[in-house]
Amino acid sequence: MRLDQKLIAQMIAPGSRVLDIGSGDGSLIDHLFRERGCDARGIEIDMQEVTRSVAHGLPVVHGDADHDLAHYPDESFDYVVLQRTLQAVERPREVLRQMLRIGRHAIVSFPNFGHWELRLKLLTNGRMPNTTVWNTPWFATPNIHPCTIRDFLALCSDELYRVIDWMAIDEEGERAPWRRSIRLANLFGEQALFLLGRNEPACRDGGRK
Amino acid sequence: MEARTLTDQPDTPPEVDHQRAVFPEGLSLDCGALLAPVEIAYRTYGKLSEAGDNAILICHALTGDQYVAETHPVTGRPGWWERMVGPGRPIDTDRFFVICSNVLGGCMGSTGPRSPNLSRPAFDAREDGDAVHEPWGTEFPPITIRDMVRAQHTLVQRLGIKRLFAVIGGSMGGMQTLEWAATYPEMVFAAIPIATAPFHSAQNIAFNEVSRQAIFADPDWRGGRYWESGSIPARGLAVARMMAHITYLSEEALTRKFGRRIRRQSASAETSGDLEHPLSFFGEIFEVESYLRHQGSSFVLRFDANSYLTITRAMDWMDIGAEHDGDYAAPFVGTRTRFCVVSFTSDWLFPTSQSRVLVRALNRAAANVSFVEIDSDKGHDAFLLDEPDFDRTIRGFITGAAEHAGLHIGPKL
Missing domain, CATH: 1.10.1740.110 (Rna Polymerase Sigma Factor; Chain: A)
Structure with missing residues (x-):
């Protein structure tokens, strides 16, 4: 399991119901079931990963964040997790809404486009930056909706989401030290991890079908 | 191959005494009729555990029968799912007690149109004095997939099993699997509907x-x-x-x-x-x-x-949402059954899109679902044929479900 998945697992209360969107090889849901006694399930778009997960006895369905979340009932999970995928979905705002409709909490990690290396490369080369995190050319990248940590916070504020916890993490998934200042985190954090909740679930109109 | 043509009358198949359970009280059918007596022909493999918690029911497809994992007594051919069922196979008869019965309405020993119609007076008496009844023929009452499942349910109870660890089946067997999960949710720990649909499509009708x-x-x-x-x-x-x-x-x-x-x-x-x-x-x-x-x-x-x-006809009537205004989630609301839905890419009889309707309905019902589409060019019959990914999926799901069920049979867990 990646280091940032360990950080995610630590955010999740033992024994809770978890949906992991983009569950990959299923290591997070496997960990949550075995170590934390969670009812953890996955959605994965890559059929080979799905087959591998199910063949390991993990409850994973083939599907994706954009099209399959609408079919889950309200509050069917305590936590809905989206790892390193938000920047690649068709409608990130709608996906977040769905996550916080079907889950009481959302855990979201994404690569931070505000990292200094990207800023510097764009400034000096005048071309789309290429780094270890952002390593596909612009015409081939699946990352159609990149954002910075500050962009994400602005969206959370627009949508009235409660930021319960957040942290910057480096590419290895190690927790980075930029906790006190969002601006510093936005400059030096390669990835970001957020634990979100709804502010006033009853007051949000349109949130329920 | 013999030089027999389609117009030839075939030789009479050998008379086989199938293993049967008899239910004199009969069965109330969806159509309102009481069918009595009812006989269900079945086969079992493996051993029921002392706790009675390791039973897997296999539901066969339209033209299948109970001879899953042994040489067929009529055709002499291998069992129709020997690849999947047997010692060390994905459905491991060293660990599980496997049951398969001929469906109600079938012709391999269970009560069906070929069975004598006892509701009519005997038309003749043989020399030995036994009354002779005509077969039911087309007067056999119309049955549904749920009627088949009810018949299996009486058999399972007769075998002293309170809860099935798993129900599994492909095609029409998958329909029965779904009806099991919907009709007897407390009795089905895990359900594996394969290459099937929650309704029979207009094209299939x-x-x-x-x-x-x-x-x-x-x-x-x-x-x-x-x-x-x-x-x-x-x-x-x-x-x-x-x-x-x-x-x-x-x-x-x-x-x-x-x-x-x-x-x-x-x-x-x-x-x-x-x-x-x-x-x-x-x-x-x-x-x-x-x-x-x-x-x-x-x-x-x-x-x-x-x-x-x-x-x-029973397949045509299959529509698990029919009693819920077409809502396929309603029959499964509150279910605690673990589902594993499997489809095949080249299956155009029960295409993946219909499995997806089922999966989304199960998600709406907040059920625990796994869903795999196996890449295969073998069409609908792929579930009967050699597909390693499919075998791995079934083996893995069953092993995982057994762990969740707290089953500890043998060292293979």
């Missing part, structure tokens, strides 16, 4: 109707009372099977197996005027034709035409 019309059109069918003449509607049933068999394959599989290859007809067929093959030039036919004819003519040896009519 249409195919079934062509099959039925082929049987009706055979003069030997005689309004369903073919026992009176001692013949069977072999040609109609064979054509029904040939047509249906095409829907079980895929264009790719047919091309791979047969392409446009031709073969020479046997000499006997040529000299006999060859009414069978009026379109053949110089006694040559396409291999795919020959294959289908063989499928048709061997099928009539083991299957009853009226059973075929009854069971295809």
